[in-house]
Amino acid sequence: MSADLAHLGYHGLYTPDPPATLQYFVDLLGMDIVAVEGDSTYLRACGDYESWSLQVIRADHAGSAWVSWRTAGPEALQRRISWLESNGHSGHWVPRDRGIGPSYEFADPDGHVFRLYYETERYQGQRPAVPTGFQRYAGRGANVRxxxxxxxxxxxxxxxxxxxxxxxxxxxxxxxxxxxxxxxxxxxxxxxxxxxxxxxxxxxxxxxxxxxxxxxxxxxxxxxxxxxxxxxxxxxxxxxxxxxxxxxxxxxxxxxxxxxxxxxxxxxxxxxxxxxxxxxxxxxxxxxxxxxxxxxxxxxxxxxxxxx
Ligand SMILES: [Fe+2]
Known part of the structure; x- marks a missing residue:
């Protein structure tokens, strides 16, 4: 069971001021915008192997939109969903979004939104010199990984x-x-x-x-x-x-x-x-x-x- 969750995955962040929030994430933290759609902007950090990792969403308040875990495989995903559904924590499916998901969304006992997913797309953009890297060295702002x-x-x-x-x-x-x-x-x-x-x-x-x-x-x-x-x-x-x-x-x-x-x-x-x-x-x-x-x-x- 412990091996069913592989690592923290893509996350969503609400902000009442998307332009200023995005300037902070891009210029100061050093992340890159990969797509903009409606009220959402998709970003990645240079150490992400997945195509994107953060969705900044316009809202009337700040906060976490969701936190996610990538599972170790499709069976691991099903096992954890079965546990949720048989223990009173049923959720719902969220469709695939820009290569990530479908994701199963549910809440922890305090009401924080979480998602589980397995399917993902690897980043195919700026290739680094060393092929085992994920992205060319960004070197901008704090240069978060x-x-x-x-x-x-x-x-x-x-x-x-x-x-x-x-x-x-x-x-x-x-x-x-x-x-x-x-x-x-x-x-x-x-x-x-x-x-x-x-x-x-x-x-x-x-x-x-x-x-x-x-x-x-x-x-x-x-x-x-x-x-x-x-x-x-x-x-x-x-x-x-x-x-x-x-x-x-x-x-x-x-x-x-x-x-x-x-x-x-x-x-x-x-x-x-x-x-x-x-x-x-x-x-x-x-x-x-x-x-x-x-x-x-x-x-x-x-x-x-x-x-x-
Ligand atoms: Fe901390």
Whole structure:
């Protein structure tokens, strides 16, 4: 079961200001537009093997439109759909879109929209010199390689964690909390320390996005991204610094539509097949061992759609 999900896939992002959001993704993050259709713009990062990975969609509010997983094969896709449908999480099919899908769309226990798909088209555009690469080196803006992870806010972190563990075999690498209340969980379909993160929703809202994170090649490139954002007058909310959980190096800004976006590098890998989640208790977590800078209070409150 754990092998049924291969990796995080294409994702959708709502924005009330598509022109400004696209300028952020293209000029500052370094992604490329591959198609425009109606209220949607399709983008890719230079490390994506698939033809596209992000759909920016005009809406009256910011937020995640969906997060997806590519499955290991067509049978794996059917197995996970069967589990969803026999456990009260039935969804519906979304037609193929520009080479990706059909996708099965459903919701997690907090109401975030997810999709599962297997069929995809490989990128056939600007070929790199080394044939095992996917695209010619972009070298523009922060030059992000691909989506690294997504962090969602949830009213009940534990039920979301169990949903993915029991239904999809995701591995949980770290948890913050106690028997009475769990406030954060870092999960993955692979040895990568985090692909899907849930943290505590502190409002009465559901289905909100905390951030999408895009990976760059080195810690130095995270610092370089900070220079780029600063000169573009994009406010830096947090970082550059290192997280305590999973130990990834981070830099957080908000794209002009309001969604929080991270430029990330690193985070540990888990090779041990029998690793157990590390459970932080409240005192230990508050002590914040290591050298990472404290996060501003708004970091734990703000999400999209904004409900403040
Ligand atoms: Fe992150």
């Amino acid at each position: 691909r989506l690294d992870h997504v962090n969602l806010l949830a009213r009940d972190v534990r039920s979301c964690r169990r949903f993915w563990e029991e239904g999809f075999g995701l591995r949980t690498y770290e948890i913050v909390g106690s028997e009475s209340q769990e406030v954060a969980a870092w999960m993955s379909s692979s040895i990568q320390g985090h692909e899907l993160i849930y943290t505590q929703e502190r409002t009465t809202a559901n289905g909100r996005l905390h951030h999408f994170a895009y990976v760059v090649d080195s810690r130095e490139e995270v610092l370089r991204a900070a220079e780029i954002f600063a000169d573009a007058r994009v406010r830096i909310e947090a970082g550059p610094s290192r997280h305590t959980a999973i130990q990834g190096f981070y830099l957080y800004t908000r794209e002009p539509g309001g969604n929080r976006i991270e430029v990330a590098h690193g985070g540990y890998l888990v090779f041990a097949p029998d690793s157990e989640p590390y459970v932080w208790n409240a005192e230990e977590w508050k002590a914040k061992p290591g050298w990472g800078a404290p996060l501003p209070p708004e970091f734990h409150l703000y999400g999209t759609p904004d409900v403040s």
